[in-house]
Amino acid sequence: MIETALKVLFILLYATFVGFMFMGIIRIVTARIHRRVGPPIYQPILDTIKLLSKESNITHGFIYDFGILYAVGATILAVMFIPLGSIGVLRAYGDLILITFLLEIPMLGIMFAAMSSGNPWAGIGAQRALLTLLAIQVPLGFAVIALAEYYGTFSTYEIVMAQQISGWSIAHFPLLLAAIAYDLVLQAMFGKEPFDIMIAPGEISLGPMVEFGGKHMGLLNIQHAIALFAETLFFSNIFLGGGVVTAFSSPVLNTIAGLLVLLVKQIAVLLVATFMAAIFPRFTIDQAAKFYWKWPTIIAALGAILASL
Amino acid sequence: MVDWRLFDPLIEYARKRSMWIVAFCTGCGGIEMPPLATARYDFERFGIMPNPAPRMADLFLITGYVTPKTLKRIIITYEMQPDPKYVLAHGSCPLNGGIYWDAYNAIKHLDKYIPVDVAIAGCMPRPEAVMDGIQKMMELIETGKADGWKRYRENYEYYRKNQDELFGEGWRERTARMWIPWLMKGNNRGEE
Numbered sequence: 001m002i003e004t005a006l007k008v009l010f011i012l013l014y015a016t017f018v019g020f021m022f023m024g025i026i027r028i029v030t031a032r033i034h035r036r037v038g039p040p041i042y043q044p045i046l047d048t049i050k051l052l053s054k055e056s057n058i059t060h061g062f063i064y065d066f067g068i069l070y071a072v073g074a075t076i077l078a079v080m081f082i083p084l085g086s087i088g089v090l091r092a093y094g095d096l097i098l099i100t101f102l103l104e105i106p107m108l109g110i111m112f113a114a115m116s117s118g119n120p121w122a123g124i125g126a127q128r129a130l131l132t133l134l135a136i137q138v139p140l141g142f143a144v145i146a147l148a149e150y151y152g153t154f155s156t157y158e159i160v161m162a163q164q165i166s167g168w169s170i171a172h173f174p175l176l177l178a179a180i181a182y183d184l185v186l187q188a189m190f191g192k193e194p195f196d197i198m199i200a201p202g203e204i205s206l207g208p209m210v211e212f213g214g215k216h217m218g219l220l221n222i223q224h225a226i227a228l229f230a231e232t233l234f235f236s237n238i239f240l241g242g243g244v245v246t247a248f249s250s251p252v253l254n255t256i257a258g259l260l261v262l263l264v265k266q267i268a269v270l271l272v273a274t275f276m277a278a279i280f281p282r283f284t285i286d287q288a289a290k291f292y293w294k295w296p297t298i299i300a301a302l303g304a305i306l307a308s309l
Numbered sequence: 310m311v312d313w314r315l316f317d318p319l320i321e322y323a324r325k326r327s328m329w330i331v332a333f334c335t336g337c338g339g340i341e342m343p344p345l346a347t348a349r350y351d352f353e354r355f356g357i358m359p360n361p362a363p364r365m366a367d368l369f370l371i372t373g374y375v376t377p378k379t380l381k382r383i384i385i386t387y388e389m390q391p392d393p394k395y396v397l398a399h400g401s402c403p404l405n406g407g408i409y410w411d412a413y414n415a416i417k418h419l420d421k422y423i424p425v426d427v428a429i430a431g432c433m434p435r436p437e438a439v440m441d442g443i444q445k446m447m448e449l450i451e452t453g454k455a456d457g458w459k460r461y462r463e464n465y466e467y468y469r470k471n472q473d474e475l476f477g478e479g480w481r482e483r484t485a486r487m488w489i490p491w492l493m494k495g496n497n498r499g500e501e
Contacts, residue, residue: 027353036351043356049323050367056392058364202332205361213364214391 007089008080015079018263019225020044022232025267026274033278044221051218058213060117067113068212068219074105075226082233083157085243085258086251095154096144099234103189106227107133107198110220114208125207128285129198135292136188139181142300146178147238150307156234160242168241177303179239181296186273188288189231193277197285228270236265324367324393325450327356328443331366333386336373338399341433350436355443363389368446371425374402374409375416377475381484384472387423387461394458395450397442398428407432421471424457424464 024041031038059065081094081102088094107129114122150172151159159169169175188195199207212220236242243262245254283291334342345352346359360366363386375383387394398419401407409415419425426449429442449455461468473480 031351031353035348037354038351039353039356043327046323046356047327047329049320050327051365053320053323054391054393058391201361206365209365210362211364213362217365 004089007087011079011084011087011089012076014084014259015226015229016222018266019227019229020048022228022266022270023221023225025270026277029271029274030278033275044225048218048221051213051221052215054214054218057215058211060211063116064113065216067109067111067116068216068223069109070112071106071109072219072223072226074102074109075223075230078102078105079226079230079233081156082230083160083237083242084233085245085262086255087259088157091157092155094156096147096156096159096238097154099156100140100144103227103231103234104133106223110208113216114211117211119211121205121210122208124204125198125200125210128200128204129208131285131289132188132195132198135289136185138293139296139300140185142297142304143178143182143185146174146300146304146307149304150175156237160237160244163241164244169239174303174306175239177299177306181300181303182235182239183269183272184296185292186231186235186269187276188292190228190273190277192273194280194283195288196277196282197288200282203282229266232266232269233262235269236262240265240269321451321453325447327358328368328395328446329358329360329366330368330370331363331386331390332359332361333363333369333383334372335375335379335383336400336402338370338372338433341399341436341439342370342372345436345439350440352440352443355447357443364391366390367394369394369396370399371396371403371419372399374400374407375419376414377416380416380422381476381480384423385481392458395426395446395455396423396457397446398425399439399442400434401430401432404428404430416475422468422475424460424468426455426457 021041023044024039027043028038028041078099080089081091081099082088083091083094111126111129114126147159147169148154150169151162153159153162163169166172170179187193191199199209204210209217209220243258243260243265245257245261248254248257342359344350357368367390369383369387369390371383387396398404402409402415403419403425406412406415406417410417416422427442427446429438431438434442446455477483
């Protein structure tokens with residue numbers, strides 16, 4: 001019991017800290033692409049401290065507060081289901097559909113809060129976010145089906161274990177197609193540039209985030225950090241072979257090595273997303289919906305068909 | 310209970326190093342902001358981020374002359390920001406009207422309507438000068454002297470009186486309802 005609680009605490013702290021570092025890495029890498037110096041890597045932590053220490057806060061009612069907590073809670077729950085190397089609390093129950101579902105729940109929480117604020121910009125942002133959410137479901141579903149069809153299981157942990165024997169998922173052609181489709185979807189899940197239509201800074205004044213200030217925004221920053229960690233972790237687990245290391249004799253060393261291997265894979269996923277975000281302009285919402293129902297869907301469906309042959 | 314005053318140095322440091330600007334570009338100074346944010350004088354080094362939403366902002370740059378019509382929006386934007394908030398007046402016009410000293414339609418002393426923490430003279434100030442103002446603002450935040458938001462809270466009657474003298478009582482409601490008759494009647498312009 002105590003051991004599980006400690007594990008939960010460790011995963012939570014690790015995910016938050018690494019997530020903040022990821023946010024810092026995104027900002028630094030974007031700045032270097034622009035030939036700027038960029039902020040220090042711990043900048044998101046300072047931002048969060050500042051936001052949480054605001055002295056006046058506004059609230060627009062119960063749902064406005066609850067939506068934020070709901071988003072944070074759902075993200076934490078998603079992290080608990082994803083195998084983190086050899087550490088995992090609920091990893092035996094973490095099947096693909098559940099985790100995919102839990103990674104999209106936070107967006108709904110933010111939508112609740114944004115819609116209850118009554119700001120028209122937030123309303124437009126929420127509409128766009130829900131349409132994006134609808135559009136990414138199709139390629140995402142096909143990618144999950146391709147994986148499940150290929151490995152014959154929905155369990156994330158078993159997929160990680162199967163990759164220990166048969167090599168990484170992206171080494172197999174059908175799953176490579178699924179991984180490409182999933183990577184395009186990841187861009188929208190991160191809220192990064194070609195598909196950051198729901199946030200759209202400058203276009204609709206931050207969209208759903210427009211009315212969040214102070215402590216609400218601080219909690220959302222924490223949520224964003226954990227969500228970044230969870231999404232990259234899920235991708236590394238199902239497509240890049242996870243982080244199971246058995247090279248050392250001591251289990252502690254194995255665990256630490258596993259975490260490091262995972263970290264490298266997660267940063268690779270993150271950098272691909274950042275590079276794409278830095279060079280592509282934003283789509284409009286109708287273009288994004290058309291795009292997701294066209295190319296990623298075709299690629300992922302092809303992958304699913306090839307995987308089931 | 311935890312004594313939160315223990316964390317004050319950390320909080321002051323965080324406030325100092327992550328000032329988010331509300332993207333409210335008044336007048337010609339709006340042109341001087343992009344060079345600050347881009348590769349040559351990158352202000353993201355200090356954790357400053359331009360942000361389109363007033364609810365998330367800390368630093369409010371008044372970049373140029375202020376007309377009464379803009380001042381209404383400035384006051385509303387200022388009041389929307391959550392509390393530790395700092396105002397940096399940029400250029401000569403917010404200080405004393407600048408070259409618009411005899412204009413009927415420019416605000417001469419911005420400090421009468423909202424509290425200004427740091428002012429930079431110049432028309433326009435170089436980006437280095439704005440950076441210098443930002444450094445000064447950081448010093449003031451660190452020593453706790455950037456207290457415009459406290460002054461606004463304590464001397465609200467004074468600021469409110471000046472605002473009402475300029476615009477007349479109930480200007481917020483009138484501005485909000487300004488376009489309704491125009492929308493109803495078609496071609497009839499609203500108040501103002």
